[in-house]
Every structure is written in structure tokens, then in C-alpha cells.
Amino acid sequence: MNAWIAIGALAVMGVGIPLGMMAVSALLRPGVPEQGKSATYESGEIPTGSATGIQFNIQYYMVALLFVVFDVETVLIFPWAVIYQPALASGVGLATVLLPMLIFIGVLVVGLVWAWRQGAVKWVSSPRAARQKTERS
Amino acid sequence: MEPALLQADQLPTWTALAPVLALAVTGLLLLVIDSIDPNDTRPTLLAGVGTVGALAALGLAGWFLSAGTGQPSTNGAITLYGDALIVDGMTLFFQALFASVTALVVVASYDYLRGRAYQAEFYALMLFAATGMALMAAANSLAVAFVALELASLPSYALVAFLKRDTGSVEAGLKYFLIGALSSAVFAFGISLVYAATGSLLLPDVYEALAGDLTGLTGVAGVGILMVAGGFAFKTASVPFHFWAPEAYEGAPAPVSGFLSSASKAAGFAVAFRVFVTGFPLEAGVDWVLLFQVLAVVTMTLGNFAAATQEEVKRMLAYSSIGHAGYALIGLAAFTGAAGGDVLGASMAHLLVYGFMNTGAFLFVALAEHWGVGRTFDDYAGLASKAPVASVAMSVFMFSLAGLPPFGGFFSKYFLFMGAVDAGFWWLAAVGAVNSALSLFYYSRVVKALWLDDAVSEFELGSTPTALYAAVVFAALATVLLLPGFGPVIETAQSAAAAIVP
Numbered sequence: 001m002n003a004w005i006a007i008g009a010l011a012v013m014g015v016g017i018p019l020g021m022m023a024v025s026a027l028l029r030p031g032v033p034e035q036g037k038s039a040t041y042e043s044g045e046i047p048t049g050s051a052t053g054i055q056f057n058i059q060y061y062m063v064a065l066l067f068v069v070f071d072v073e074t075v076l077i078f079p080w081a082v083i084y085q086p087a088l089a090s091g092v093g094l095a096t097v098l099l100p101m102l103i104f105i106g107v108l109v110v111g112l113v114w115a116w117r118q119g120a121v122k123w124v125s126s127p128r129a130a131r132q133k134t135e136r137s
Numbered sequence: 138m139e140p141a142l143l144q145a146d147q148l149p150t151w152t153a154l155a156p157v158l159a160l161a162v163t164g165l166l167l168l169v170i171d172s173i174d175p176n177d178t179r180p181t182l183l184a185g186v187g188t189v190g191a192l193a194a195l196g197l198a199g200w201f202l203s204a205g206t207g208q209p210s211t212n213g214a215i216t217l218y219g220d221a222l223i224v225d226g227m228t229l230f231f232q233a234l235f236a237s238v239t240a241l242v243v244v245a246s247y248d249y250l251r252g253r254a255y256q257a258e259f260y261a262l263m264l265f266a267a268t269g270m271a272l273m274a275a276a277n278s279l280a281v282a283f284v285a286l287e288l289a290s291l292p293s294y295a296l297v298a299f300l301k302r303d304t305g306s307v308e309a310g311l312k313y314f315l316i317g318a319l320s321s322a323v324f325a326f327g328i329s330l331v332y333a334a335t336g337s338l339l340l341p342d343v344y345e346a347l348a349g350d351l352t353g354l355t356g357v358a359g360v361g362i363l364m365v366a367g368g369f370a371f372k373t374a375s376v377p378f379h380f381w382a383p384e385a386y387e388g389a390p391a392p393v394s395g396f397l398s399s400a401s402k403a404a405g406f407a408v409a410f411r412v413f414v415t416g417f418p419l420e421a422g423v424d425w426v427l428l429f430q431v432l433a434v435v436t437m438t439l440g441n442f443a444a445a446t447q448e449e450v451k452r453m454l455a456y457s458s459i460g461h462a463g464y465a466l467i468g469l470a471a472f473t474g475a476a477g478g479d480v481l482g483a484s485m486a487h488l489l490v491y492g493f494m495n496t497g498a499f500l501f502v503a504l505a506e507h508w509g510v511g512r513t514f515d516d517y518a519g520l521a522s523k524a525p526v527a528s529v530a531m532s533v534f535m536f537s538l539a540g541l542p543p544f545g546g547f548f549s550k551y552f553l554f555m556g557a558v559d560a561g562f563w564w565l566a567a568v569g570a571v572n573s574a575l576s577l578f579y580y581s582r583v584v585k586a587l588w589l590d591d592a593v594s595e596f597e598l599g600s601t602p603t604a605l606y607a608a609v610v611f612a613a614l615a616t617v618l619l620l621p622g623f624g625p626v627i628e629t630a631q632s633a634a635a636a637i638v639p
Contacts (some may be wrong), residue, residue: 037279110172117172 062120066112073108077101153206153215153224156232157271157497160239163190164264171257175333180256184247184604187260188240191267195236202229202629209636216277220339223277223411225361226633230485231274231407237615238400238492245500246392248507248602259299262292263396279328279338279365279416282408283424285374286324289404292318293397297389301465309388313521316381317371324368328359340416344639348418359423365412366428372405374398375436375462381444386455386499391506394451395499398458399492406465406488410481415637419474429470434568437463441572445579449512451502453579454495457538460576461491464553467565471557478638480556482631487549489626494546497612498534501527504605508598514582519592525607528587530613535580537616540573545619552627 038048080101087097115121167186177183205211207225214225243260250256269289276282294317298310304634332338334354351358386394394442413425440460447453468484471477504527510516521528537546550573552565619626 107165110168114168114172117175119175 156198159194160268164261167261185255187243190323191236191240198229198233221278221281222275228275230633231391232271234492235270235400242392242396245605245608248605260276266292273404296393297385305388305610309385313385314382320371320378327361327364334358343416362423369409373402373462376451383455387452390435391503394489395496399496403488433463433466434469437572441575467557471560471562473560478635483552483556485630486627487553490549493612493615494534500609502529514586516588518590521587523598530609532584533613535583539577539580545616548623553556
């Protein structure tokens with residue numbers, strides 16, 4: 001017997017049981033329409049505003065940009081870290097292995113310090129945005 | 138690196154990249170200065186550091202050129218990092234060009250930026266863009282070409298949109314960015330197709346693979362080469378990716394327009410020359426010479442005819458820069474294999490002369506913007522009586538751009554068209570000559586407005602911006618001096634070009 005038949009049977013069961021349960025409950029339960037049931041579920045809170053007009057603070061953008069820089073840095077450091085020990089063991093000089101990565105990180109550090117001094121990571125509170133927020137709620 | 142070559146008086150091979158490193162380090166240094174002093178309280182220091190960095194790169198490139206680094210006189214080209222980078226005569230020639238344009242523009246920006254915010258960022262972006270261009274000239278692998286092109290492009294987008302409260306500048310930046318993103322995608326796709334057909338990104342390997350048997354992959358390679366050409370067409374502002382140029386040059390701060398239309402365009406040509414000549418053999422795949430013949434004719438005709446109909450000086454210069462991209466494309470369009478070095482070298486020399494005269498012309502526009510006179514030809518009327526020196530300089534740029542005899546632009550065009558005729562493409566030279574005659578019409582309109590027309594209304598120019606003035610005058614001097622000094626330039630360019638022809 002093909003081993004995939006068992007997997008196929010499991011898939012049929014996995015899809016069939018929840019569908020069957022929902023079908024059975026739809027047939028058996030009484031229908032009582034009520035406004036509270038069609039409202040958006042927000043963990044028991046009364047929902048406010050609409051879901052389509054969500055606005056994020058533009059300052060998250062700076063944080064995201066800085067994140068991407070260091071994300072890419074990690075991608076390059078990772079393979080380097082893997083070959084670091086074997087390279088040293090096989091007799092490649094410390095300067096050849098370590099120095100390029102130090103320069104690379106140094107360049108990024110210059111950029112980070114610059115961004116920090118320019119206030120890219122400082123959270124500016126906007127009085128207007130805060131006022132709009134209190135007016136809405 | 139071969140140990141036998143390491144003599145006591147020889148520098149390690151990585152120092153051949155010194156011009157690139159000088160630009161990159163200067164950019165970083167500007168960021169450090171800006172971190173210590175975020176409010177730009179010392180604009181002179183910022184402009185000074187930028188100028189010194191650019192001049193250092195120019196000095197290094199010039200020194201290497203005269204010392205024969207990477208040239209046939211000293212063991213030929215130097216390749217670094219698994220052949221990904223190459224330093225030879227052509228690399229150094231273009232690096233010297235980028236460094237001189239950067240120095241001119243940085244000096245001129247000192248006055249243009251007076252009182253504006255984010256000055257350190259402006260200079261840093263400019264030097265990073267110059268680093269990217271210098272790397273483009275040194276690219277020996279398609280991957281490096283792509284990364285360097287992006288390194289040159291990304292700061293340029295930010296520079297075009299630098300006046301962020303100015304709608305025109307932001308709109309120009311957005312258009313430039315969108316078309317840049319599109320053409321980068323086309324370029325990357327082209328690279329992937331060439332890689333698929335040849336199995337290598339290194340240009341010499343690509344050359345060998347294309348010259349050999351492709352076993353049914355000729356179509357893939359051909360489409361790839363076409364798309365790579367599209368990527369370069371964006372950078373050089375040639376048809377069919379030229380739409381961004383008038384918008385970006387008009388909306389951008391004038392020094393940035395000068396930087397983009399001279400250095401950035403030359404960078405596109407530097408990498409295009411290298412990739413097509415050393416990467417794609419003429420015998421196999423697509424006949425890219427035919428492609429560039431069509432592009433050259435269409436680009437120069439479209440650029441010149443569109444320039445003739447403009448009312449604004451900056452927009453006219455933008456279209457004229459498209460026209461000049463068409464002339465420079467003759468270097469590839471009249472390329473004939475082994476003997477192609479001459480016309481290629483003439484094209485390089487034309488780009489060098491163009492770098493000075495075109496940057497100078499845009500800097501004159503910056504001067505006019507600084508004074509607050511308008512943007513159209515009519516607004517320039519009578520300017521000569523108020524600012525005679527700058528007007529003489531502008532007239533030099535205009536006549537040199539048109540290719541009139543007593544200026545540098547004459548010889549570079551002459552050699553370019555002669556090269557095309559020698560290669561057997563007399564009709565390319567004829568189209569170029571007709572276009573040059575047409576261009577004289579709209580260039581002379583500027584000169585006529587400056588000297589002959591009377592001012593429509595009374596106006597005062599206000600203070601004279603020393604640095605901007607100095608940059609304009611220096612560019613004019615270089616344009617004039619390139620006439621007697623054209624011999625060494627064309628010799629260097631042609632021997633550098635001949636050295637890369639495989």
C-alpha cells in the first residue's frame with residue numbers, strides 16, 4: 001500500500017471533522033440574531049473607530065529602517081562567524097579574517113551614531129496627534 | 138597578488154583602489170563631523186572636507202594614471218578580490234573625471250546651501266554617490282556593476298529630492314526613483330539571464346562563454362544583453378529610459394543637476410563601455426553595435442530637437458544632456474572589435490570635456506537661481522551687464538557644448554566623429570554633425586539673451602557668492618584649457634580604451 005494513502009486519509013479526516021462539526025451545529029442550534037454577536041471582537045472591550053483607517057506613527061518608519069540595516073548586517077556576519085574558526089585553524093592570518101569585518105561593522109557604527117545624534121531614535125510626541133487621539137475616544 | 142612582483146618600492150595591490158577609498162572615507166568623515174555637530178554650525182568645514190576628499194581622489198587617480206598603475210607599461214591591469222574589481226587606465230581616467238566634477242559641485246554647493254538645513258548630509262550623499270561611480274568604473278563583474286550602480290543611484294534620488302519643502306524637487310525625486318527602480322529591475326533581470334546562459338558573472342568568463350558554444354541558449358543571452366543595455370540607458374539618460382532626465386534635472390537643486398548630468402552619466406558610460414566591450418563579444422549573441430547605432434541616432438536627435446523647443450534654460454540643458462548622451466553612445470555604436478579603441482577613447486575624452494562644460498553650465502544656472510532671476514531665456518536677458526565674468530563663462534560653456542572651434546568641446550566632438558568615420562560609420566558622424574548644427578541654435582539663444590537682449594525689467598543681483606563664482610570660472614578655464622591640453626587627454630583615453638579591447 002502506498003504510504004501517501006495514509007497521509008491522504010489524515011488530510012480528509014483533518015478537513016472533514018471540523019467541517020462536519022460546524023455543519024451539525026448549524027443544523028441543531030436555534031438562531032437568535034442579536035447586534036452584539038455581529039460586532040468586532042475586541043477582547044470584551046467596546047470596539048472604537050473603523051478597521052480601515054488605521055494610521056501608524058511615521059516614526060516607526062525610522063525604527064524599521066534602522067532595523068533593516070542591522071538585519072542585513074546579521075546576514076553577512078553569520079557566514080563569517082561560521083568560517084572564522086576553521087579559517088584561523090587553517091593558518092589564515094588574524095588580520096585577513098578579522099579586519100574586514102571590523103571595518104564593515106565600523107562603517108555601520110558610524111551610520112548608527114550619526115542617526116542617533118540626528119535624533120532618529122528619539123521619540124517625538126506630536127501634540128496634534130495626541131489631541132486627535134483624545135478627541136476620538 | 139604574485140610575490141615575484143612585490144618589490145620594495147611597490148605599494149600593495151589594494152592601494153590601487155585608493156581613489157574609491159578616499160571618496161568613501163571622506164563621506165564617512167562627514168557623517169562623523171555631523172554626529173559631533175548635528176546643527177551644521179560650521180558649513181565651511183563641511184564643504185572644505187568634501188572638497189579636500191574629492192581633490193585627494195583626483196590627485197590619487199591622476200598620480201596613478203601618470204605612474205602607469207594598471208596600464209600596459211607596468212604589468213597591465215590590476216584585478217582584485219577574485220577578479221571582481223579591475224583597475225586599469227579606463228578606471229582611473231573615469232575616476233579622475235568623477236572626482237573633478239565632485240570637487241566642482243561641492244565647492245559650488247557651499248553657496249547654494251547657505252542657510253539650509255542638512256548640509257552635512259548633502260555633502261555626504263554626494264561623496265557616497267561619487268564612491269559608487271568610482272566603483273562602477275572599476276567593476277569587472279556584473280554583480281559589482283549592479284551594486285555600484287545602486288550605490289551611485291540611491292544617494293542621487295535623495296539628492297534630487299533634497300529641497301523637501303519644494304514640490305518640484307520632491308516630484309522630480311519621486312519620478313527619478315520610480316524610473317530608477319524599474320530600470321534597476323530590468324538590469325538585474327538582464328544580469329540573471331546572462332548568468333543563466335553563461336554560468337558566470339565575471340566579464341572575462343562571460344566573454345569566453347558567449348564566444349564559445351551556447352547550445353541553444355543564444356536567445357536567452359540575447360534578451361539578457363538587451364536588458365543590461367536598458368539598465369545602462371537609464372544611468373546615461375539615453376532613449377528609451379530618458380524620461381526622468383528633464384524632470385529630475387529641472388526639479389533638483391542646480392548643483393545636483395550638474396552632478397547627475399555629468400558625473401552620473403559618465404559613470405553609466407564607464408560601466409557600459411567595460412561590460413559591452415569586455416563582456417559581450419560581437420561575433421556571438423546579439424549584434425549590440427546595431428542596437429547602439431539605433432539608440433545613438435534616436436537619442437541625439439530626440440535630445441536636440443526637444444532642447445530646441447524649450448523655454449526654460451535648465452530644461453534646455455537637460456535635453457541637451459540627453460543629446461550629448463547620444464554623441465557619447467557613438468563610442469559603442471561605431472565599435473568594430475580590435476580597432477574599436479580609438480572611437481571608444483574619443484568618447485571617453487568627450488565625456489571628460491563634457492564633464493567640465495556641462496557642470497559649469499548647470500552651476501551658472503545655480504548662480505542665477507541664487508540671484509533669484511527667473512528660469513526662462515527671457516529672464517536671462519541683460520545679465521551680462523550685471524555679471525560679465527560669469528556671462529563670459531556661460532558663453533564659453535554654450536559654444537563649447539555646441540562644439541565651436543576655440544573651445545574644448547570642438548576637439549572632443551571632432552575626434553569622436555572622425556573615429557566614427559574611420560570605423561566606416563560615416564552616416565553616424567553625419568547625423569551627429571547635423572545635430573550639432575541644430576544645437577548651435579538653442580545654445581546661442583542663451584548667449585544672445587545674456588549679451589544682446591535688454592533686460593525686461595530692472596533687477597539687482599545682490600551679493601556675489603564667491604565659491605559658486607569660483608567654481609563657474611574654474612569650469613570655464615578647464616573648458617578653454619582642454620583645447621591646447623587635449624593631446625594628452627585623447628592619448629590617455631585612447632590607450633586606456635585600446636587596453637581593454639580583448
